[in-house]
Amino acid sequence: MKKPLFLSCSVLLIAGLGATSPSTPITIQTPLAISQLSQGSGNSTRAVQPKIELLDAGAQPRQQLTFKPAANAKQTTLLTMEMDMVGTVDGQVMPTLDFPTVTMTLESQVTKVDANGDIHIELFYSDVAVASDTTAPPEVIETMRSQLQAITQMRMSYAIDNQGKTKNVKVVLPENLDPNIKPWIEQMLSSLEQLSGLPFPGEAVGVGAKWRLSSPLPDGGIPLNNLTVLYELVTIQDNSLDVKFTMEPQSTPQALSEFNLPGLPPGLDVDIKSFALQSTGTITLGLDRILPTSGTMSVGSTMEFAIKEPNSKAETLLNMRSSIKITMNSQ
Numbered sequence: 478m479k480k481p482l483f484l485s486c487s488v489l490l491i492a493g494l495g496a497t498s499p500s501t502p503i504t505i506q507t508p509l510a511i512s513q514l515s516q517g518s519g520n521s522t523r524a525v526q527p528k529i530e531l532l533d534a535g536a537q538p539r540q541q542l543t544f545k546p547a548a549n550a551k552q553t554t555l556l557t558m559e560m561d562m563v564g565t566v567d568g569q570v571m572p573t574l575d576f577p578t579v580t581m582t583l584e585s586q587v588t589k590v591d592a593n594g595d596i597h598i599e600l601f602y603s604d605v606a607v608a609s610d611t612t613a614p615p616e617v618i619e620t621m622r623s624q625l626q627a628i629t630q631m632r633m634s635y636a637i638d639n640q641g642k643t644k645n646v647k648v649v650l651p652e653n654l655d656p657n658i659k660p661w662i663e664q665m666l667s668s669l670e671q672l673s674g675l676p677f678p679g680e681a682v683g684v685g686a687k688w689r690l691s692s693p694l695p696d697g698g699i700p701l702n703n704l705t706v707l708y709e710l711v712t713i714q715d716n717s718l719d720v721k722f723t724m725e726p727q728s729t730p731q732a733l734s735e736f737n738l739p740g741l742p743p744g745l746d747v748d749i750k751s752f753a754l755q756s757t758g759t760i761t762l763g764l765d766r767i768l769p770t771s772g773t774m775s776v777g778s779t780m781e782f783a784i785k786e787p788n789s790k791a792e793t794l795l796n797m798r799s800s801i802k803i804t805m806n807s808q
Contacts, residue, residue: 527692528690528691528692529676529678529679529688530678531678531679531682531686531687531688532688533685533686533687534680534681534683535682535686535710536683538683539682540682540683541677541679541681542640542677542682542718542764543594543640543764544596544637544641544765545594545639545716545764545765546587546590546596546767547587547765548590549586549587549588550586550587550765550767551584551586551767552584552586552766552768552807553582553584553585553603553807554583554806554808555806555807556580556582556803556804557578557579557580557804557805558579558581558803559801559803560576560800561573561574561575562576562800563797563798563799564796565795565796567795568794574613574617575611575612575613576613576621577607577608577611577618577621578607578610579606579607579608579625580604580605580606581602581604581605581606581625581628582605583603584600584601584602584603585599585767585768586598588634591636595639596637596638597634598634598635598636598637599632599633599634600633601629601632601633602629603629607621607622627653630651631650633648634647635647640676640679675690675720675722676690682710683713684710684711684712685709685710686710687707687710688708689705689706689707689708690705690706690708691704692704692705706724707722707724707725708720708721708722709722711759716765717762717763718762718764719759719760719761719762721757722756723756723757724754724755745784745786745787747782747783747784748782748784748785749781749782750781750783751781752778752780752781753778753779753780754776754777755776755777755778756774756775756777757775758772758773758774760805768805769805769807770806771804771806772805773802773803773805774802774805775800775801775802775803776800776801776802776803777798777799778800780797781794781796781797783795
Protein backbone atom coordinates (compact mmCIF):
# COMPACT_ATOMS: atom_id res chain seq x y z
CA MET A 478 0.00 0.00 0.00
CA LYS A 479 1.33 3.42 -0.93
CA LYS A 480 2.26 5.75 1.91
CA PRO A 481 -0.41 8.43 1.18
CA LEU A 482 -3.14 5.78 1.23
CA PHE A 483 -1.78 4.24 4.44
CA LEU A 484 -1.64 7.68 6.08
CA SER A 485 -5.16 8.44 4.90
CA CYS A 486 -6.46 5.22 6.42
CA SER A 487 -4.74 6.08 9.70
CA VAL A 488 -6.41 9.49 9.76
CA LEU A 489 -9.75 7.87 8.96
CA LEU A 490 -9.35 5.51 11.90
CA ILE A 491 -8.36 8.31 14.30
CA ALA A 492 -11.30 10.42 13.12
CA GLY A 493 -13.66 7.52 13.60
CA LEU A 494 -12.48 6.82 17.12
CA GLY A 495 -12.93 10.47 18.01
CA ALA A 496 -16.25 11.12 16.28
CA THR A 497 -17.77 7.99 17.76
CA SER A 498 -16.32 8.25 21.21
CA PRO A 499 -18.50 7.66 24.32
CA SER A 500 -18.96 11.40 24.59
CA THR A 501 -21.22 11.61 21.58
CA PRO A 502 -24.53 10.20 22.83
CA ILE A 503 -24.39 12.07 26.06
CA THR A 504 -23.63 15.30 24.33
CA ILE A 505 -26.59 14.78 22.10
CA GLN A 506 -28.96 14.65 25.00
CA THR A 507 -27.65 17.59 26.95
CA PRO A 508 -24.72 19.64 25.62
CA LEU A 509 -24.68 22.33 28.23
CA ALA A 510 -21.29 23.35 29.56
CA ILE A 511 -17.76 24.25 28.64
CA SER A 512 -15.22 22.49 30.85
CA GLN A 513 -11.89 23.99 31.87
CA LEU A 514 -10.11 20.86 33.06
CA SER A 515 -6.60 19.94 34.09
CA GLN A 516 -5.10 16.58 34.90
CA GLY A 517 -4.85 15.55 38.51
CA SER A 518 -6.87 18.40 39.97
CA GLY A 519 -10.48 19.39 40.47
CA ASN A 520 -11.75 22.31 38.44
CA SER A 521 -15.11 24.00 38.08
CA THR A 522 -16.57 24.53 34.65
CA ARG A 523 -17.89 27.76 33.27
CA ALA A 524 -21.42 26.60 32.58
CA VAL A 525 -22.98 28.02 29.45
CA GLN A 526 -26.67 27.73 30.14
CA PRO A 527 -28.84 26.73 27.19
CA LYS A 528 -31.93 28.44 25.88
CA ILE A 529 -35.09 26.41 26.53
CA GLU A 530 -38.15 27.31 24.48
CA LEU A 531 -41.58 25.73 25.02
CA LEU A 532 -43.17 25.00 21.64
CA ASP A 533 -46.35 23.20 22.76
CA ALA A 534 -47.65 22.83 26.31
CA GLY A 535 -49.38 19.52 25.51
CA ALA A 536 -52.69 18.14 26.67
CA GLN A 537 -54.43 18.65 30.00
CA PRO A 538 -53.84 17.85 32.78
CA ARG A 539 -50.52 19.68 32.97
CA GLN A 540 -47.88 19.95 35.67
CA GLN A 541 -44.53 21.60 36.21
CA LEU A 542 -41.77 19.00 35.89
CA THR A 543 -39.21 19.04 38.69
CA PHE A 544 -36.50 16.67 39.90
CA LYS A 545 -36.78 15.50 43.50
CA PRO A 546 -34.35 12.67 44.37
CA ALA A 547 -33.72 12.17 48.08
CA ALA A 548 -30.39 12.80 49.79
CA ASN A 549 -28.12 9.72 49.79
CA ALA A 550 -30.01 8.15 46.87
CA LYS A 551 -27.75 5.90 44.77
CA GLN A 552 -27.99 4.51 41.27
CA THR A 553 -25.96 2.16 39.07
CA THR A 554 -26.27 2.71 35.33
CA LEU A 555 -24.99 0.42 32.57
CA LEU A 556 -24.18 2.07 29.24
CA THR A 557 -23.65 -0.18 26.21
CA MET A 558 -22.32 1.23 22.94
CA GLU A 559 -22.02 -0.47 19.56
CA MET A 560 -20.42 1.38 16.63
CA ASP A 561 -19.13 0.88 13.12
CA MET A 562 -17.58 3.06 10.44
CA VAL A 563 -17.10 2.97 6.68
CA GLY A 564 -15.10 5.40 4.58
CA THR A 565 -13.54 6.21 1.24
CA VAL A 566 -10.07 7.52 0.37
CA ASP A 567 -10.05 9.44 -2.92
CA GLY A 568 -13.17 7.51 -3.87
CA GLN A 569 -11.73 4.10 -2.96
CA VAL A 570 -14.00 2.24 -0.53
CA MET A 571 -12.21 1.04 2.59
CA PRO A 572 -13.24 -2.03 4.62
CA THR A 573 -15.95 -1.44 7.21
CA LEU A 574 -14.56 -0.95 10.72
CA ASP A 575 -16.71 -2.92 13.16
CA PHE A 576 -15.65 -1.56 16.54
CA PRO A 577 -15.95 -3.75 19.65
CA THR A 578 -18.89 -3.26 21.97
CA VAL A 579 -18.05 -1.01 24.91
CA THR A 580 -19.90 -1.27 28.24
CA MET A 581 -19.43 1.27 31.03
CA THR A 582 -20.81 1.09 34.56
CA LEU A 583 -21.61 4.49 36.05
CA GLU A 584 -22.15 4.95 39.79
CA SER A 585 -24.00 8.02 41.05
CA GLN A 586 -25.09 9.36 44.41
CA VAL A 587 -26.99 12.37 45.73
CA THR A 588 -24.72 13.79 48.44
CA LYS A 589 -27.18 16.43 49.66
CA VAL A 590 -30.28 18.42 48.73
CA ASP A 591 -30.33 22.14 49.60
CA ALA A 592 -33.34 23.96 51.00
CA ASN A 593 -33.77 25.75 47.65
CA GLY A 594 -34.04 22.41 45.83
CA ASP A 595 -30.49 22.24 44.44
CA ILE A 596 -29.35 18.62 44.14
CA HIS A 597 -25.65 17.79 44.64
CA ILE A 598 -24.41 14.71 42.77
CA GLU A 599 -21.20 12.68 42.56
CA LEU A 600 -20.38 10.36 39.64
CA PHE A 601 -17.66 7.86 38.78
CA TYR A 602 -17.17 4.90 36.45
CA SER A 603 -16.64 1.67 38.35
CA ASP A 604 -15.94 -0.45 35.29
CA VAL A 605 -15.23 -0.17 31.55
CA ALA A 606 -15.15 -3.27 29.34
CA VAL A 607 -14.27 -3.68 25.65
CA ALA A 608 -15.51 -6.88 23.97
CA SER A 609 -13.31 -9.05 21.73
CA ASP A 610 -15.96 -10.42 19.32
CA THR A 611 -15.40 -7.96 16.48
CA THR A 612 -13.65 -7.63 13.12
CA ALA A 613 -11.61 -4.66 14.37
CA PRO A 614 -7.83 -5.15 14.30
CA PRO A 615 -6.45 -6.51 17.61
CA GLU A 616 -4.26 -3.43 18.05
CA VAL A 617 -7.36 -1.21 17.87
CA ILE A 618 -9.08 -3.27 20.57
CA GLU A 619 -6.05 -3.15 22.86
CA THR A 620 -5.66 0.59 22.36
CA MET A 621 -9.31 1.17 23.22
CA ARG A 622 -9.03 -0.98 26.35
CA SER A 623 -5.90 0.79 27.51
CA GLN A 624 -7.22 4.30 26.94
CA LEU A 625 -10.75 3.75 28.21
CA GLN A 626 -9.50 2.28 31.49
CA ALA A 627 -8.44 5.82 32.43
CA ILE A 628 -12.13 6.65 32.80
CA THR A 629 -12.33 4.57 36.00
CA GLN A 630 -9.84 6.94 37.65
CA MET A 631 -11.94 10.05 37.08
CA ARG A 632 -14.31 11.64 39.54
CA MET A 633 -17.00 14.23 38.96
CA SER A 634 -19.36 16.28 41.12
CA TYR A 635 -21.95 18.91 40.25
CA ALA A 636 -25.27 20.36 41.27
CA ILE A 637 -28.54 20.78 39.39
CA ASP A 638 -31.58 22.82 40.29
CA ASN A 639 -34.94 21.07 40.36
CA GLN A 640 -35.48 21.76 36.65
CA GLY A 641 -32.20 20.19 35.52
CA LYS A 642 -29.97 23.25 35.07
CA THR A 643 -26.36 22.60 36.07
CA LYS A 644 -23.82 24.51 38.17
CA ASN A 645 -20.66 24.04 40.21
CA VAL A 646 -19.19 21.25 38.09
CA LYS A 647 -15.89 19.82 39.36
CA VAL A 648 -13.84 17.11 37.64
CA VAL A 649 -10.66 15.26 38.60
CA LEU A 650 -8.72 13.65 35.73
CA PRO A 651 -5.99 11.03 36.19
CA GLU A 652 -2.41 12.29 35.99
CA ASN A 653 -1.46 9.64 33.41
CA LEU A 654 -4.29 10.47 30.97
CA ASP A 655 -3.15 10.14 27.35
CA PRO A 656 -3.12 13.68 25.88
CA ASN A 657 -4.34 12.28 22.56
CA ILE A 658 -7.71 11.33 24.06
CA LYS A 659 -7.99 14.15 26.60
CA PRO A 660 -10.16 16.35 24.31
CA TRP A 661 -12.69 13.56 23.92
CA ILE A 662 -12.69 12.78 27.65
CA GLU A 663 -13.27 16.45 28.45
CA GLN A 664 -16.15 16.56 25.97
CA MET A 665 -17.74 13.56 27.62
CA LEU A 666 -17.30 14.87 31.15
CA SER A 667 -18.60 18.33 30.35
CA SER A 668 -21.77 16.70 29.05
CA LEU A 669 -22.18 14.17 31.88
CA GLU A 670 -23.13 17.00 34.22
CA GLN A 671 -26.58 16.92 32.63
CA LEU A 672 -26.96 13.14 32.46
CA SER A 673 -29.10 13.32 35.62
CA GLY A 674 -31.93 14.21 33.31
CA LEU A 675 -32.88 16.73 30.70
CA PRO A 676 -33.64 20.43 31.20
CA PHE A 677 -37.33 21.06 31.67
CA PRO A 678 -39.27 24.13 30.55
CA GLY A 679 -40.45 26.40 33.35
CA GLU A 680 -44.09 26.14 32.30
CA ALA A 681 -46.54 23.39 33.23
CA VAL A 682 -46.76 20.70 30.54
CA GLY A 683 -48.78 17.61 29.66
CA VAL A 684 -48.59 14.63 27.30
CA GLY A 685 -47.57 15.79 23.83
CA ALA A 686 -45.62 18.79 25.12
CA LYS A 687 -42.67 19.86 22.96
CA TRP A 688 -39.72 22.08 23.81
CA ARG A 689 -36.45 23.05 22.16
CA LEU A 690 -33.02 23.28 23.76
CA SER A 691 -30.39 25.40 22.00
CA SER A 692 -26.85 25.44 23.34
CA PRO A 693 -23.25 26.18 22.37
CA LEU A 694 -20.91 23.19 22.45
CA PRO A 695 -17.55 22.85 24.20
CA ASP A 696 -14.45 23.16 22.04
CA GLY A 697 -13.12 19.81 20.82
CA GLY A 698 -15.03 16.56 20.58
CA ILE A 699 -17.04 17.22 17.41
CA PRO A 700 -16.73 20.09 14.90
CA LEU A 701 -19.98 21.84 15.76
CA ASN A 702 -20.42 25.09 17.63
CA ASN A 703 -24.15 24.91 18.33
CA LEU A 704 -26.62 22.15 18.94
CA THR A 705 -30.42 22.10 18.98
CA VAL A 706 -32.41 19.28 20.57
CA LEU A 707 -36.18 18.86 20.20
CA TYR A 708 -37.94 17.02 23.06
CA GLU A 709 -41.44 15.57 23.19
CA LEU A 710 -43.20 14.29 26.31
CA VAL A 711 -44.72 10.96 25.26
CA THR A 712 -46.16 9.71 28.55
CA ILE A 713 -46.27 10.81 32.16
CA GLN A 714 -47.43 8.66 35.06
CA ASP A 715 -46.74 9.49 38.69
CA ASN A 716 -43.00 10.31 38.77
CA SER A 717 -42.07 8.53 35.52
CA LEU A 718 -41.73 10.18 32.10
CA ASP A 719 -41.11 8.84 28.61
CA VAL A 720 -39.44 11.45 26.40
CA LYS A 721 -38.25 11.18 22.81
CA PHE A 722 -35.67 13.53 21.31
CA THR A 723 -34.26 14.52 17.94
CA MET A 724 -31.05 16.46 17.46
CA GLU A 725 -30.63 19.24 14.93
CA PRO A 726 -26.93 20.16 14.56
CA GLN A 727 -25.61 23.48 13.35
CA SER A 728 -22.10 24.44 12.27
CA THR A 729 -20.16 27.24 10.61
CA PRO A 730 -17.15 27.22 8.23
CA GLN A 731 -15.07 28.81 10.98
CA ALA A 732 -15.90 26.04 13.44
CA LEU A 733 -14.98 23.40 10.86
CA SER A 734 -11.67 25.00 9.92
CA GLU A 735 -10.57 25.32 13.56
CA PHE A 736 -11.39 21.72 14.49
CA ASN A 737 -8.36 19.53 15.26
CA LEU A 738 -8.25 15.76 15.50
CA PRO A 739 -6.08 14.52 18.38
CA GLY A 740 -3.38 11.95 17.79
CA LEU A 741 -2.45 12.93 14.24
CA PRO A 742 1.16 12.93 12.99
CA PRO A 743 2.98 16.27 13.53
CA GLY A 744 2.61 18.80 10.74
CA LEU A 745 -0.30 17.08 9.06
CA ASP A 746 -2.78 19.55 7.58
CA VAL A 747 -6.42 18.48 7.99
CA ASP A 748 -9.17 20.55 6.37
CA ILE A 749 -12.68 19.47 7.39
CA LYS A 750 -15.00 20.41 4.57
CA SER A 751 -18.32 19.22 5.96
CA PHE A 752 -19.75 17.52 9.01
CA ALA A 753 -23.28 16.30 9.77
CA LEU A 754 -24.67 14.52 12.80
CA GLN A 755 -28.14 13.04 13.30
CA SER A 756 -29.62 11.40 16.36
CA THR A 757 -32.93 10.16 17.66
CA GLY A 758 -33.79 8.37 20.86
CA THR A 759 -36.10 7.79 23.79
CA ILE A 760 -35.50 8.15 27.51
CA THR A 761 -37.47 6.84 30.47
CA LEU A 762 -36.87 9.15 33.39
CA GLY A 763 -37.90 9.03 37.03
CA LEU A 764 -38.23 12.44 38.66
CA ASP A 765 -37.02 10.90 41.93
CA ARG A 766 -33.96 9.28 40.31
CA ILE A 767 -30.49 10.62 39.55
CA LEU A 768 -30.05 9.23 36.02
CA PRO A 769 -32.49 7.97 33.38
CA THR A 770 -33.81 4.49 34.19
CA SER A 771 -33.54 3.37 30.57
CA GLY A 772 -32.95 4.73 27.11
CA THR A 773 -32.03 3.90 23.53
CA MET A 774 -30.26 6.16 21.04
CA SER A 775 -29.16 5.95 17.42
CA VAL A 776 -26.47 8.30 16.15
CA GLY A 777 -25.21 8.74 12.60
CA SER A 778 -22.48 11.06 11.37
CA THR A 779 -20.81 11.92 8.07
CA MET A 780 -17.59 13.88 7.68
CA GLU A 781 -15.59 14.87 4.62
CA PHE A 782 -12.06 16.18 5.00
CA ALA A 783 -8.82 16.59 3.07
CA ILE A 784 -5.31 15.89 4.36
CA LYS A 785 -1.87 17.05 3.26
CA GLU A 786 1.46 15.74 4.44
CA PRO A 787 4.18 18.25 5.45
CA ASN A 788 5.98 19.85 2.48
CA SER A 789 3.51 18.34 0.02
CA LYS A 790 0.95 20.01 -2.23
CA ALA A 791 -0.89 16.78 -2.91
CA GLU A 792 -4.28 16.53 -1.21
CA THR A 793 -6.11 13.33 -0.27
CA LEU A 794 -9.90 13.47 0.14
CA LEU A 795 -11.50 11.27 2.78
CA ASN A 796 -15.17 10.62 3.54
CA MET A 797 -16.33 8.91 6.71
CA ARG A 798 -19.75 7.58 7.76
CA SER A 799 -20.22 6.22 11.27
CA SER A 800 -23.14 4.90 13.27
CA ILE A 801 -23.63 4.26 16.97
CA LYS A 802 -26.31 2.45 18.94
CA ILE A 803 -26.48 3.10 22.67
CA THR A 804 -28.62 1.50 25.34
CA MET A 805 -28.90 2.62 28.96
CA ASN A 806 -30.31 0.71 31.93
CA SER A 807 -30.25 1.66 35.60
CA GLN A 808 -30.76 -0.17 38.85
